[in-house]
Amino acid sequence: MKVTANVLLNYIRCRRYASLNDPDAGYSSSEFDSASEYQVHVYRQNFLNLFLDTQEDLNINHNLTYDFHPEIELSETYDFLTRDEQGEVIYCLFPTTSKDFLKQKYNSDGHKPQLFVKNNQGIYMVNIPEKQADQGNFKEKIRKLTDRREDSGRMVYHYAFKRFLYDIVNPENTTRILFVFLNSDYVHDGLSYQKQLYHIFDFSEIYSLMKEIIEADIYRMINHLELSDFVACPLVKKECRKGDSFECKFVDFCFSHIPKNNSILDYFDSHLGFEEPTEAGNVYHDTYDLINEGLVDMNDIPISWLRNELHLMQRYCLDTGKIHVNQLKIEALLKTLRYPLVYLDFEALPCLLPRFRGEKPYSQSVFQYSIHVEEDEGVLDKNGNSHYEFIANHDTDNRRELVESMIKIINRFDSSVIVYHKTFEEQRLKELQDIFPEYKNELQNIIDRLFDLKDVLKNNKKFYLKQGFSEADASRYNFYSCEMSGSYSLKKVIKVFNPNAYQDLTINNGEAAYKAYMSLEFLDQTDRENTINDLLEYCKQDTYSMYEIINGLRKHLSPDFHIR
Numbered sequence: 001m002k003v004t005a006n007v008l009l010n011y012i013r014c015r016r017y018a019s020l021n022d023p024d025a026g027y028s029s030s031e032f033d034s035a036s037e038y039q040v041h042v043y044r045q046n047f048l049n050l051f052l053d054t055q056e057d058l059n060i061n062h063n064l065t066y067d068f069h070p071e072i073e074l075s076e077t078y079d080f081l082t083r084d085e086q087g088e089v090i091y092c093l094f095p096t097t098s099k100d101f102l103k104q105k106y107n108s109d110g111h112k113p114q115l116f117v118k119n120n121q122g123i124y125m126v127n128i129p130e131k132q133a134d135q136g137n138f139k140e141k142i143r144k145l146t147d148r149r150e151d152s153g154r155m156v157y158h159y160a161f162k163r164f165l166y167d168i169v170n171p172e173n174t175t176r177i178l179f180v181f182l183n184s185d186y187v188h189d190g191l192s193y194q195k196q197l198y199h200i201f202d203f204s205e206i207y208s209l210m211k212e213i214i215e216a217d218i219y220r221m222i223n224h225l226e227l228s229d230f231v232a233c234p235l236v237k238k239e240c241r242k243g244d245s246f247e248c249k250f251v252d253f254c255f256s257h258i259p260k261n262n263s264i265l266d267y268f269d270s271h272l273g274f275e276e277p278t279e280a281g282n283v284y285h286d287t288y289d290l291i292n293e294g295l296v297d298m299n300d301i302p303i304s305w306l307r308n309e310l311h312l313m314q315r316y317c318l319d320t321g322k323i324h325v326n327q328l329k330i331e332a333l334l335k336t337l338r339y340p341l342v343y344l345d346f347e348a349l350p351c352l353l354p355r356f357r358g359e360k361p362y363s364q365s366v367f368q369y370s371i372h373v374e375e376d377e378g379v380l381d382k383n384g385n386s387h388y389e390f391i392a393n394h395d396t397d398n399r400r401e402l403v404e405s406m407i408k409i410i411n412r413f414d415s416s417v418i419v420y421h422k423t424f425e426e427q428r429l430k431e432l433q434d435i436f437p438e439y440k441n442e443l444q445n446i447i448d449r450l451f452d453l454k455d456v457l458k459n460n461k462k463f464y465l466k467q468g469f470s471e472a473d474a475s476r477y478n479f480y481s482c483e484m485s486g487s488y489s490l491k492k493v494i495k496v497f498n499p500n501a502y503q504d505l506t507i508n509n510g511e512a513a514y515k516a517y518m519s520l521e522f523l524d525q526t527d528r529e530n531t532i533n534d535l536l537e538y539c540k541q542d543t544y545s546m547y548e549i550i551n552g553l554r555k556h557l558s559p560d561f562h563i564r
């Protein structure tokens with residue numbers, strides 16, 4: 001069996017993983033789809049062109065293996081092995097940014113030095129304090145970087161594993177191993193990528209703390225393989241990583257006993273746990289401990305443990321089937337709307353490499369919008385001529401056309417522009433202002449008119465305090481139904497008003513939308529046209545869902561309530 005750092009990180013999550021991952025069990029995983037793979041390929045190719053001489057001894061995709069155990073072969077690929085004035089150097093490229101490392105600082109006598117600083121060769125190294133007295137919490141910060149369960153720790157773990165393998169195969173070596181990340185502040189000039197796109201890190205100072213950890217983890221993995229124990233083991237938040245970027249591929253299987261809706265995990269801020277009142281004082285219960293004890297439903301938690309008013313609201317709605325509505329607060333916010341109502345939704349692609357001028361690594365590159373305009377209160381034809389849409393070609397920069405056509409539609413009016421989760425659209429509009437300064441004022445006009453529909457359902461405490469609502473009332477959520485299962489996402493909220501809204505759509509969420517857009521260049525003409533239609537239908541439903549929510553809310557408000 002071939003064991004890379006990634007394989008090891010998975011096998012040591014828990015003892016059950018090894019038996020579930022038996023190749024005969026039929027599970028498979030692929031880290032990247034073809035579109036993402038292509039981006040990683042461009043990222044590597046550019047680094048090669050910019051930093052390395054294509055000299056004859058350059059070794060690309062250099063592979064090392066070592067028979068550690070009769071059934072375990074340690075194996076890693078090193079992107080480039082080359083040579084500089086100081087000797088051999090290996091570069092390993094990762095499709096992530098250096099942001100997490102560069103933001104890390106430690107406390108030292110009232111100062112906050114950065115944990116990583118560039119040396120005179122432009123390589124980021126650990127910033128070791130010169131004097132013992134300046135250490136502050138330096139050691140603690142470094143120790144955190146050796147924790148594989150932290151995101152940045154996982155990167156350092158990859159480094160340590162590669163170093164470990166390289167050292168066993170070449171015990172006398174002096175080769176330096178360097179990691180390459182993307183610079184999240186790099187702005188693409190639209191022509192070609194420059195060296196500043198890349199940040200190079202040397203984690204060798206941390207490796208000395210990790211050598212033994214890697215060795216122990218390999219033996220732990222071997223133990224898990226030998227046990228081959230299929231029996232369920234306790235679920236551990238930091239190992240299963242449900243819902244995050246390092247989620248275990250067996251989460252659906254291991255969490256299958258947890259209800260899809262209204263589970264204990266659907267309480268707001270469930271990660272904070274619950275408190276049981278006892279005569280000796282409150283006893284804290286971690287949510288995952290409770291799950292492992294068999295408390296998986298929202299209503300498995302005793303009501304006396306719900307100290308938070310929002311939890312009580314959730315529980316009340318679940319137990320009674322009633323919908324919580326704060327009529328006064330909802331009406332107060334809706335009354336600020338100005339007609340005609342313009343519903344706006346963007347689709348954007350989070351790009352590893354900036355695609356066009358003005359974008360940065362992992363920029364949300366806007367490629368599509370849908371706009372519905374509701375002229376008369378409560379009247380809107382989903383497919384009528386009050387609907388406008390735009391989708392960019394997958395291979396050309398159509399952002400100018402997108403901006404100009406959007407401004408033309410929206411700025412015909414001076415009324416409210418309704419979005420769901422304002423931060424996203426506001427941020428995209430601000431980025432477009434930087435890219436097209438000639439449209440700064442027109443885009444600002446749209447930003448100034450944005451209205452977040454999520455605030456109507458959840459809350460906007462600042463607004464309500466200004467309106468004279470009490471602190472307690474201003475803190476409460478405005479609307480809740482157990483259909484929402486603890487979430488205010490558009491897709492959950494629409495279930496209350498139109499459960500079938502997305503049911504017949506091929507694309508029914510934002511992630512599927514950008515993945516479909518990314519795949520366009522790999523499709524033939526017919527499939528491409530079908531996918532474009534699917535994308536248009538999906539985005540149209542997003543703006544129409546916002547209309548359906550406002551319209552559906554009316555039956556929960558005063559009979560004579562009108563926005564106008």
Ligand code: SF4
Nearest residue numbers: 013014240248251254
């Ligand atoms: S989901 Fe959790 S318990 Fe299941 S295999 Fe993965 S880490 Fe182990």
